[in-house]
Structure formats: structure tokens, C-alpha cells
Amino acid sequence: MTSLFALVDCNSFYASCERVFRPDLRAKPIVVLSNNDGCIIARSAEAKALGISMGAPYFKCRDMLRRNGVAVFSSNYALYGDLSSRVMNVLERFSPRLEVYSIDEAFLDLSNVPGGGAHHARRLRATVLRWTGIPVSVGLGRTRTLAKIANRFAKQQPQCRGVFNLECSPKPELVLSFMPVRDVWGIGRRHARRLEAHGVHSALDFRDLDSNWVKRRMGVTGLHTQLELRGISCFGWDHRPGVRKSVLSSRSFGRPVERVAELREAVAYHTERAAEKLRRQKSVASGVTVFLETNRFAPGAPQYSNSGFTAIHPASLHTPILLGAALSLLDRLFREGYQFKKCGVMFSGLEQERGRWLSLFDTPDEVHSGHAQLMQTLDGINGRWGRDTVHFAASGLQRTWTMRQEMRSPRYTSVWSELPVAKAE
DNA sequence: TCTGGGGTCCTAGGACCC
DNA sequence: TCTGGGGTCCTAGGACCC
Numbered sequence: 001m002t003s004l005f006a007l008v009d010c011n012s013f014y015a016s017c018e019r020v021f022r023p024d025l026r027a028k029p030i031v032v033l034s035n036n037d038g039c040i041i042a043r044s045a046e047a048k049a050l051g052i053s054m055g056a057p058y059f060k061c062r063d064m065l066r067r068n069g070v071a072v073f074s075s076n077y078a079l080y081g082d083l084s085s086r087v088m089n090v091l092e093r094f095s096p097r098l099e100v101y102s103i104d105e106a107f108l109d110l111s112n113v114p115g116g117g118a119h120h121a122r123r124l125r126a127t128v129l130r131w132t133g134i135p136v137s138v139g140l141g142r143t144r145t146l147a148k149i150a151n152r153f154a155k156q157q158p159q160c161r162g163v164f165n166l167e168c169s170p171k172p173e174l175v176l177s178f179m180p181v182r183d184v185w186g187i188g189r190r191h192a193r194r195l196e197a198h199g200v201h202s203a204l205d206f207r208d209l210d211s212n213w214v215k216r217r218m219g220v221t222g223l224h225t226q227l228e229l230r231g232i233s234c235f236g237w238d239h240r241p242g243v244r245k246s247v248l249s250s251r252s253f254g255r256p257v258e259r260v261a262e263l264r265e266a267v268a269y270h271t272e273r274a275a276e277k278l279r280r281q282k283s284v285a286s287g288v289t290v291f292l293e294t295n296r297f298a299p300g301a302p303q304y305s306n307s308g309f310t311a312i313h314p315a316s317l318h319t320p321i322l323l324g325a326a327l328s329l330l331d332r333l334f335r336e337g338y339q340f341k342k343c344g345v346m347f348s349g350l351e352q353e354r355g356r357w358l359s360l361f362d363t364p365d366e367v368h369s370g371h372a373q374l375m376q377t378l379d380g381i382n383g384r385w386g387r388d389t390v391h392f393a394a395s396g397l398q399r400t401w402t403m404r405q406e407m408r409s410p411r412y413t414s415v416w417s418e419l420p421v422a423k424a425e
Numbered sequence: 426t427c428t429g430g431g432g433t434c435c436t437a438g439g440a441c442c443c
Numbered sequence: 444t445c446t447g448g449g450g451t452c453c454t455a456g457g458a459c460c461c
Binding site: 033034035036037038039041055056057058059060062075219220221244245246247248249250251252255256295296297342344403404 | 426427428429430431432433434435436
Binding site: 190 | 457459461
């Protein structure tokens with residue numbers, strides 16, 4: 001039995017989320033900005049039609065957006081994350097095997113669905129829309145890469161009405177020939193440029209290229225992509241990455257930061273965030289990296305960027321230990337006289353909390369279990385009452401360096417005081 | 426004034442070993 | 444003429460993803 005992958009992808013996800021509680025915005029152009037209101041990271045179909053490009057810096061197109069009556073939102077991850085998990089919960093009902101690939105995408109195993117899967121996919125699509133308000137597109141193919149291509153086709157061709165099955169297509173090669181090679185999953189800007197210079201323009205051209213050439217120029221990753229286009233699945237269900245191998249928290253500042261006191265707050269803040277992620281996946285960290293950088297888009301200003309690493313032994317999940325390491329790294333890295341734009345904290349060398357490696361001289365677990373309990377209590381409070389209800393003094397109270405978010409919509413679904421109110425007139 | 430944040434995997438090359 | 448030949452492990456950097 002050949003396998004059948006479905007890729008379900010939410011249409012203009014962040015923009016669609018903003019629309020769920022704002023019916024007045026239906027059919028209106030919407031864009032959503034990145035953290036710090038830096039650039040455009042999501043556009044509704046109407047905004048795309050206006051020629052607004054992905055990643056465009058906001059300050060460069062602000063006037064154009066205003067002239068065209070585009071609704072502009074800062075990122076509201078509390079809202080997007082919640083709607084995402086609602087969508088995924090619905091999808092679970094449609095396949096025994098679901099892999100959440102990103103906040104707005106999931107792969108489903110539809111291998112054993114009677115009737116070829118397309119009918120099933122239509123029901124899925126209608127259910128998600130009805131239950132969550134989010135429109136999705138579904139692409140089906142015998143490999144993940146082909147499902148991705150089918151998904152794109154489903155989005156582009158109105159006659160597909162949001163669902164396309166490449167396996168039932170009378171002309172699959174025609175579909176591949178419409179797909180620019182630069183848009184194939186796994187082929188980025190660099191490789192696309194080289195391929196185009198070599199006369200390879202479509203997914204079909206790439207599929208039929210000499211495999212030795214592909215292996216030599218693009219490594220095994222490129223070869224896998226090519227095999228997937230030929231219908232040979234290289235990315236199955238078994239090699240799924242369960243827990244992360246590193247966790248990171250970082251952000252640009254809302255304004256340039258020069259004082260070490262403010263940087264210490266920011267580094268402490270990121271340490272707390274990253275440590276929460278660490279504990280959420282039940283890991284301990286054996287290394288901490290801190291980095292900081294000035295604004296590389298300000299070529300006149302003096303530039304400085306640096307990063308430092310410290311090993312943590314024994315590996316830990318205890319915020320005070322991680323804070324100590326991160327802050328002393330910062331003191332080592334900090335230089336006077338620069339305007340810093342961004343900093344971050346990364347934990348690496350992650351191990352599972354249970355059954356981790358200890359050396360002969362390590363303090364055994366009974367000491368650390370006190371740490372684990374304290375952290376569990378902390379995470380419990382913050383999980384129940386909201387992030388930052390309880391936090392370490394080191395991450396500051398004023399936080400004058402935080403990002404800008406001037407156009408964020410209410411967190412309709414996750415904060416009591418921001419629930420939508422229905423009025424009868 | 427103003428340009429995101431968070432990940433993964435692969436490869437090449439150096440250090441080191443016998 | 445010819446200066447061993449494999450291994451392993453680690454790291455930095457490249458390329459990619461959303």
C-alpha cells in the first residue's frame with residue numbers, strides 16, 4: 001500500500017486569527033508585524049493582492065498601508081498559539097497519525113483512508129472552518145515534499161476549493177512544471193540561484209536532474225528532496241524529533257540599550273524564559289550561551305557583537321544556577337560605549353531530567369529534587385496566573401528595554417479581562 | 426526613530442588516537 | 444618516486460525551515 005501524506009496549512013494564519021473576532025475585517029486587507037513591529041510577517045489574500053511583500057520593513061511601507069486602508073496588527077502570540085492548538089485538536093480527529101510541523105501546519109497520515117483521501121480532506125477542511133473560524137488548505141501526495149506542492153496548488157487554483165490530491169491528478173508532471181524550483185520545500189535561496197544558473201527552473205526540471213550532480217552540489221539533503229519528488233519517501237514518520245536539542249530566548253530591544261544594568265535585566269529575563277522551555281520538555285541543560293549585538297543596520301555607529309559559552313555541571317534546570325552562569329557571561333562580554341540592539345540566551349547539551357549522567361563526585365538527585373520542586377511550583381503559578389506572575393528580581397520591574405507592540409489586538413481567548421463582549425442593541 | 430525569533434541537519438576540517 | 448591509514452569526536456559555519 002502506498003503512503004499518502006496530507007499537509008494541512010492554515011491560510012494566512014496570523015491574519016486569519018485577527019479576523020476570527022473581528023468580522024468587520026472580512027474581505028479587508030490585513031498585515032501582521034513581527035516582534036518589535038519590525039517587518040511584515042503575515043498578509044491576508046487582499047494584502048498580497050496589493051503587492052505587499054513578505055518580510056518588508058514596516059517603516060518603509062507604513063504610508064502605503066495607510067493609503068490603502070490596510071489593518072495593521074502587532075504579533076499576538078497568545079491568540080495565535082491558542083487558535084493553533086484548537087485547529088490541531090480538530091485535525092487529530094481525522095487521522096491516527098498527526099505531526100504538528102509548525103504553528104500553522106500539520107502533516108497527517110491518510111494512507112488508509114478509503115476513497116483516496118480527497119473527500120476526507122474536504123470534510124476536514126469544512127470542520128476546521130466551522131469549529132475554529134480558520135480557513136485551511138490541504139495538499140495530498142505520496143511524500144511530504146509532494147504534499148507540500150499539492151498544498152500550494154490547492155491554494156493557488158480556485159477550482160480546487162482548498163484541496164488538491166496530486167496522486168489523483170491526470171497530469172502530475174504539469175503541476176510540477178508550474179512549481180518554481182525556488183519554492184520547493186528544502187531548496188532555499190542559495191541553492192535556487194545555483195540551480196537556475198544551471199538551467200533548472202521548475203520542480204520537474206529538478207526531479208529529472210542527474211542525481212550525482214545533485215549529491216555533489218547539494219549533499220544528501222538535496223538528494224532526499226529529489227527522491228521525494230520522484231515519489232520515494234525519505235521523510236517518514238519514524239525519525240520525528242521529540243524533544244529539542246537546544247532552546248533559545250532572544251529579542252531585539254524597543255530602543256538602543258547602553259547600560260549594563262539594563263542588559264543584565266534582559267539577559268535575566270531571557271534566562272527565565274528559556275529555562276521555562278527547558279523544563280516544559282523535562283530537560284536539563286549542560287551549557288549556556290549568551291550573545292549580544294549592536295544594530296547592524298546602522299553602519300555609521302560603532303559595531304560590536306559577541307557570544308560566550310559556559311558549561312554547567314552537573315546539568316541543571318534550576319533558574320538561579322542558570323542565571324548565575326548567564327550573568328557572569330554577560331559581564332565578560334559587555335563593553336562600554338556601544339548601543340546594543342539585541343541579546344539572547346541559549347541552553348544546549350540538553351539531557352532528559354530522568355536518568356541523566358552524573359559523575360562520581362556529583363551531588364546526587366536528592367539535593368536537586370529540591371530545585372526541581374521549587375521550579376515546578378514557580379512554573380505552576382505562572383502557568384495558572386500568567387507568565388511573570390512570580391519572577392526573579394534580576395529581570396527587573398520597569399523593563400524599559402522591552403519591544404514595541406503598539407498595535408496588538410486583545411488576547412481574546414487567554415486573558416479574562418480581554419474576552420470579547422457580545423452586546424445586544 | 427524604524428529591518429523577527431526560534432529551530433534543525435549536514436559538512437568540512439582540526440585534534441587526537443592507535 | 445614514495446613521508447601511513449584509518450578511525451572518532453568536536454566545532455564552526457552553511458543552508459534550510461516556518
